[in-house]
Amino acid sequence: MSFDPILLMGGSGAIGHQTARAIHAIYPDVPLLIGGRDLARAQSAAAEMGDAQGVEIDTASADLGLGEQKVSAVVVLYKDHTLASLRFAQSRGVPHLSISSGIFEIAPEIASFMNAPAASAIVLGYEWLVGATxxxxxxxxxxxxxxxxxxxxxxxxxxxxxxxxxxxxxxxxxxxxxxxxxxxxxxxxxxxxxxxxxxxxxxxxxxxxxxxxxxxxxxxxxxxxxxxxxxxxxxxxxxxxxxxxxxxxxxxxxxxxxxxxxxxxxxxxxxxxxxxxAAPLTGMGIALLLERLIGLDGKPPVTPGLYFPWQILDASRYLAxxxxxxxxxxxxxxx
Structure with missing residues (x-):
């Protein structure tokens, strides 16, 4: 089964590299879009990762500057103060996972979910190292x-x-x-x-x-x-x-x-x-979340909703x- 690319926003950093490594260790054929504001840096990172493409992200645009490019999920590896990534994921009906917000600033994301609860699966991935605790x-x-x-x-x-x-x-x-x-x-x-x-x-x-x-x-x-x-x-x-x-x-x-x-x-x-x-443990958690969110493992994808990582991650698989x-x-x- 083929899947649309997974968009890693901020994917050229250390956690992005570890996330790509973790995904490809389990599913080597899953394509990745490495998104960033600096196209050259994103392309350079994508070249190192393999089966990845660097793209420039424009958070002022409703389509993030991606046009008609399809994605299977959106992963945000930095604090997105604009929530452009969440609006984009909801408009495309694909899962959204963000890992960098503080517990005191999640109200806008919760409001976005409450406004469109059937749009997509939204994971509040702010647990320490994304499920490791x-x-x-x-x-x-x-x-x-x-x-x-x-x-x-x-x-x-x-x-x-x-x-x-x-x-x-x-x-x-x-x-x-x-x-x-x-x-x-x-x-x-x-x-x-x-x-x-x-x-x-x-x-x-x-x-x-x-x-x-x-x-x-x-x-x-x-x-x-x-x-x-x-x-x-x-x-x-x-x-x-x-x-x-x-x-x-x-x-x-x-x-x-x-x-x-x-x-x-x-x-x-x-x-x-x-x-x-911390970075490889974070990347592992993200990869295992994506596995379930998209259905890479052949099981039905996670339905739209608002989730903690532990509600999606299988404990025995995670610990293995x-x-x-x-x-x-x-x-x-x-x-």
Whole structure:
């Protein structure tokens, strides 16, 4: 079966390269459009990726400057302040996945969906590394009859920069949202100042200084597990693998407390680790989302609606791909 090209807006950056790599590792014949404001750069990136074409994107145009070019999905790898990509996807009736908005600025996207709920599938892909937290956390939560608290500690290696686009998006988020949306004892609040400061133990036990981060993971996990307390803390420093003398990695520590299926207190700690850093793990999540959104796997495509990534991703398939790439979910001491 042939498919129209997938449009990767901002696809010439580090995450774009990793996304293209992840897609072609599973579906090597799926064509890609690498969209950017700089046509020469987009074409250069497309040439490196193979089975890809560089195109110039004009967000002031309703058709993004693509004319009659057909696409099977739109993926936005930077913060699209205009929502031109979403309007384009809805007008074409194709899925839309964006990964760079903050939890405080999703109202325009939700309004666009509410105005045309049957137009296309819209994925709020703002979970940390596009499913790398929520998919494993929800799988681990099956060991509990009742989840009381989920604490997430994400460690970004200081050498894992992700490129200028990622840096610009983080600067935008940090400038506008110094407080962190948190669920504490059933009450939603914004942590700021001293209350936003936190520490967590990395994979090797090193204490990491962190700050509360407003990730949409918090809302999705609270809604789907029933936890009364959920918080996300983000730290930057030396990853555990690099502290051992190896290369950088990305780590996500998942601390879950509640009751097991016998009604006894249960506390578990796990770390999600990927040896390539944040970009390849993000690319893997995007590729697996596209697989289902478009129906690359031969199954029916996802119907129009508004989705979290974890509502589309198959946990067993996701974790299998994580293992194939050398990543793992590691059980840690819960003491």
């Amino acid at each position: 929520t998919v494993p956390a929800r799988q681990l939560a099956t060991s509990f009859s009742q989840v009381e608290e989920i604490r997430i500690g994400a460690l970004v290696d200081e050498q894992d920069t992700g490129g200028p686009t990622v840096a610009a998006d983080f600067e935008h988020l940090n400038h506008l949202l110094p407080a962190a949306l948190t669920l504490r004892d059933g009450i939603w609040l914004w942590r700021e100042g001293e209350d936003a400061k936190a520490t967590f133990s990395a994979l090797d036990g090193t204490e990491i200084n962190a700050t509360g981060f407003s990730s949409i993971d918090v809302t999705g996990l609270a809604a789907s597990t029933g936890a009364r307390s959920v918080q996300f803390d983000l730290g930057q420093g030396v990853s555990s693998s690099r502290r051992k003398g190896g290369t950088l990695s990305t780590e996500i520590v998942l601390d879950i407390s509640g009751l097991d299926h016998a009604g006894q207190a249960l506390h578990t700690r796990h770390a999600v680790v990927h040896p390539g850093g 791909h994580l293992a194939q790439e050398g990543g793992q979910v590691v059980a840690l001491s819960s003491s």
